[in-house]
Amino acid sequence: MKKTKKNNRLTDKKRTAVAAYLFISPFFILFAIFGLFPMLFSFYLSFFRWDGLDPMTFNGLNNFRFIFSDPIFYSSIKNTFLIGLLGTLPQILVSMVIAFALNSTLIRFRNVFRTLIFLPYITSIVAVAIIFGLVFNNQPFGFANYILSLFDVGPIRWGAEYWPVKFAIATMVFWRWVGYNTIIFLAGMQSIPRELYEAAKIDGATIMQQLRLITLPMLKPIVMFVVFTATIGSLQLFTEPLIFLGRGFREEGITVVAYLWRDAFVYNTFGTASAAAIVLFVIIISLTALNLGISSLIGRTKKSKVS
Amino acid sequence: MSKFLKLTAFMVLAILLLAACNGGGNDNNDSANDSANDPETTEESFGDGEIELVFWEFGNTGYDVLIEEYVAQNPHISINLQNADMNDVHDNLFTSISAGSGAPDIAMVEEAQIERYRNAEDAFHNLFDLGAADVEDNFLDWVFQNGGNADGTFQFGLPTDIGPTVMFYRTDVFEEAGFDSSPEAVNELVNTWEDYEAVAREIYEETGKLMTDAGELVFNARRDQATQQYFNEDDELIIDDHPQIREAYDYVANLFDEGLVGDIPLWTPEWFAGMEEGTYATMLAPAWMQGQIKDNSPEEGIWSITTMPEGAGNWGGSYLTVPSESEHAEEAYNFIEWLTAPEQQLEAFLNYGLFPSSPQVYDMPEFMDYEDEYFGGIATAQVFSEAAQSVIPVYKGRLYYPVDEELKEAIDNMSAGSDPDEEWDAAVSRIERILQR
Numbered sequence: 001m002k003k004t005k006k007n008n009r010l011t012d013k014k015r016t017a018v019a020a021y022l023f024i025s026p027f028f029i030l031f032a033i034f035g036l037f038p039m040l041f042s043f044y045l046s047f048f049r050w051d052g053l054d055p056m057t058f059n060g061l062n063n064f065r066f067i068f069s070d071p072i073f074y075s076s077i078k079n080t081f082l083i084g085l086l087g088t089l090p091q092i093l094v095s096m097v098i099a100f101a102l103n104s105t106l107i108r109f110r111n112v113f114r115t116l117i118f119l120p121y122i123t124s125i126v127a128v129a130i131i132f133g134l135v136f137n138n139q140p141f142g143f144a145n146y147i148l149s150l151f152d153v154g155p156i157r158w159g160a161e162y163w164p165v166k167f168a169i170a171t172m173v174f175w176r177w178v179g180y181n182t183i184i185f186l187a188g189m190q191s192i193p194r195e196l197y198e199a200a201k202i203d204g205a206t207i208m209q210q211l212r213l214i215t216l217p218m219l220k221p222i223v224m225f226v227v228f229t230a231t232i233g234s235l236q237l238f239t240e241p242l243i244f245l246g247r248g249f250r251e252e253g254i255t256v257v258a259y260l261w262r263d264a265f266v267y268n269t270f271g272t273a274s275a276a277a278i279v280l281f282v283i284i285i286s287l288t289a290l291n292l293g294i295s296s297l298i299g300r301t302k303k304s305k306v307s
Numbered sequence: 308m309s310k311f312l313k314l315t316a317f318m319v320l321a322i323l324l325l326a327a328c329n330g331g332g333n334d335n336n337d338s339a340n341d342s343a344n345d346p347e348t349t350e351e352s353f354g355d356g357e358i359e360l361v362f363w364e365f366g367n368t369g370y371d372v373l374i375e376e377y378v379a380q381n382p383h384i385s386i387n388l389q390n391a392d393m394n395d396v397h398d399n400l401f402t403s404i405s406a407g408s409g410a411p412d413i414a415m416v417e418e419a420q421i422e423r424y425r426n427a428e429d430a431f432h433n434l435f436d437l438g439a440a441d442v443e444d445n446f447l448d449w450v451f452q453n454g455g456n457a458d459g460t461f462q463f464g465l466p467t468d469i470g471p472t473v474m475f476y477r478t479d480v481f482e483e484a485g486f487d488s489s490p491e492a493v494n495e496l497v498n499t500w501e502d503y504e505a506v507a508r509e510i511y512e513e514t515g516k517l518m519t520d521a522g523e524l525v526f527n528a529r530r531d532q533a534t535q536q537y538f539n540e541d542d543e544l545i546i547d548d549h550p551q552i553r554e555a556y557d558y559v560a561n562l563f564d565e566g567l568v569g570d571i572p573l574w575t576p577e578w579f580a581g582m583e584e585g586t587y588a589t590m591l592a593p594a595w596m597q598g599q600i601k602d603n604s605p606e607e608g609i610w611s612i613t614t615m616p617e618g619a620g621n622w623g624g625s626y627l628t629v630p631s632e633s634e635h636a637e638e639a640y641n642f643i644e645w646l647t648a649p650e651q652q653l654e655a656f657l658n659y660g661l662f663p664s665s666p667q668v669y670d671m672p673e674f675m676d677y678e679d680e681y682f683g684g685i686a687t688a689q690v691f692s693e694a695a696q697s698v699i700p701v702y703k704g705r706l707y708y709p710v711d712e713e714l715k716e717a718i719d720n721m722s723a724g725s726d727p728d729e730e731w732d733a734a735v736s737r738i739e740r741i742l743q744r
Contacts, residue, residue, distance in 0.1 A: 268423065
């Protein structure tokens with residue numbers, strides 16, 4: 001008797017397991033079809049020459065050899081990092097300050113501002129890029145050039161010059177994501193107990209001191225999260241340069257994803273596109289590892305301080 | 308509740324703002340070329356017949372009117388018309404024939420983009436099998452041939468419209484500079500490219516205005532006149548082996564150098580706006596551009612048309628293809644045969660300015676008598692048909708657009724003052740790398 005009971009329980013357990021797997025299966029099935037398979041297939045493709053229509057021909061490592069001999073590929077990596085840095089670093093700092101302001105009890109209409117700051121995030125990237133395309137227009141009558149002309153600067157060809165292109169694209173990234181990160185930071189700040197601030201105020205701490213000594217240290221995990229997502233996001237930057245620069249891109253503004261997209265869908269050379277994707281994959285993996293390493297290092301020092 | 312209301316109010320406001328921006332800036336699609344700016348796809352169904360044909364098109368064709376007529380005559384057919392950005396239509400078609408599923412019953416393919424699909428004969432129905440030989444004579448020879456393979460045994464598509472190039476010009480600017488602004492006089496005045504440059508100089512001296520605001524269009528005009536362009540029929544790059552493209556390039560370089568043409572990029576809001584401002588004298592463009600000019604500069608009698616210096620070229624125009632995935636190939640073919648028949652081409656011309664690929668239309672009285680009040684009441688159709696008949700067909704090659712894109716980058720750079728020779732070499736080496744892939 002005992003035995004069968006136990007067996008029954010086991011099958012019960014199994015049954016729950018099956019049910020649980022069933023419940024989570026939609027994600028894994030979709031991921032396998034739309035995530036895993038394309039990923040593996042592009043590994044495979046990176047060793048072939050394929051124009052999308054004719055049969056594939058084996059090409060060995062030539063695709064990799066080609067992209068590593070292509071100066072534009074190096075430019076695309078450099079651009080990605082430069083635009084990423086220009087777009088995310090200031091963004092994280094600014095969104096932290098805004099979040100702090102929105103979190104403070106001093107500001108009226110907080111909900112209004114919270115909504116407003118988040119709005120850019122829900123706009124379509126294409127619309128953003130078109131509007132910024134008007135602001136950062138090459139012509140003297142473009143908005144940015146007009147403002148600069150008041151200070152006797154310019155006109156700058158925002159769509160063609162080395163730094164202006166990067167600045168313009170980074171601005172779009174900044175504008176669109178600053179609200180998102182503000183909300184994340186705000187959520188993090190709201191989980192910090194009020195008592196800490198009250199105690200600090202009683203001790204006579206200024207707002208800057210509160211920000212530096214309470215908010216920042218308590219936000220560390222949130223900061224890690226934001227840096228993570230921002231890094232990966234900026235490595236995948238694509239739509240903004242596409243709309244801003246057009247299908248040809250330009251060496252000054254092409255990003256890695258733009259480079260591989262152009263290879264695949266404009267030149268129809270899926271082999272080199274896949275090879276570039278593999279390189280990007282390796283870059284993202286190593287950066288993530290680096291990020292993880294740094295964050296665990298920070299975690300450890302914190303622990304040792306506590307003890 | 309009030310929070311929710313506020314939030315809703317903001318959402319509505321934001322959406323309205325965006326919609327306003329979108330609508331104002333970018334409803335100017337055209338039949339043969341477009342920027343990547345408009346990702347929207349519109350879908351419309353006609354008729355309730357059992358056999359549904361999915362039709363992918365781009366640009367402003369005005370085919371909805373004709374389709375309504377067709378489904379009324381053929382009640383067993385219904386047509387699902389999907390309009391999207393030109394590049395998107397071609398990318399999507401490419402992806403779906405590469406994947407082997409998802410292609411429509413009828414796909415509109417642009418004249419230079421058709422090269423991308425040439426290797427994929429099995430992805431399309433050979434229209435000769437469906438009866439295209441019977442209608443071959445309806446079309447200009449060179450247009451029909453370009454829609455087929457090299458030895459003329461396989462036909463990808465039936466031609467819809469073409470883009471014979473002409474010179475649009477502003478009568479007010481020509482008059483301001485002291486010239487007679489009638490089409491005949493302007494034609495005589497600007498008969499060669501040398502004349503074009505000389506007139507540009509004179510207009511600049513008299514009025515301070517430019518000859519055209521987009522130097523790119525001067526390059527395109529001369530490119531489309533060239534008998535050889537970027538590739539030969541073996542798909543070898545030949546821009547350094549024959550002088551025509553280089554001449555076009557140097558000609559534009561010189562105009563930039565003298566400050567006679569502007570550097571506004573095509574298809575941008577400022578370029579569209581410039582059509583009305585009267586700050587330049589000419590626009591070298593294909594027939595399908597007239598829709599853009601009319602939309603952006605509504606006042607009649609300002610713009611006029613004459614022939615291009617040194618003969619016309621062709622830029623743009625499209626074909627209707629039947630991908631082999633279609634289960635209703637016969638019905639699809641019957642529909643496109645009807646749609647590209649001379650009568651319907653005439654209607655498309657009268658409604659939307661799509662220039663007919665069928666020379667039979669050129670002899671129709673409605674076509675010949677068509678006088679456009681907008682262009683000062685001249686018989687525009689005749690100007691265009693003269694241009695269309697003088698076009699020399701040219702081989703474009705699979706990588707036509709990528710190569711064109713690199714040359715445009717070079718032109719853009721030299722408009723900002725960099726050295727034309729260096730930019731040319733840089734463009735050629737970029738192009739060579741594209742070909743190595």
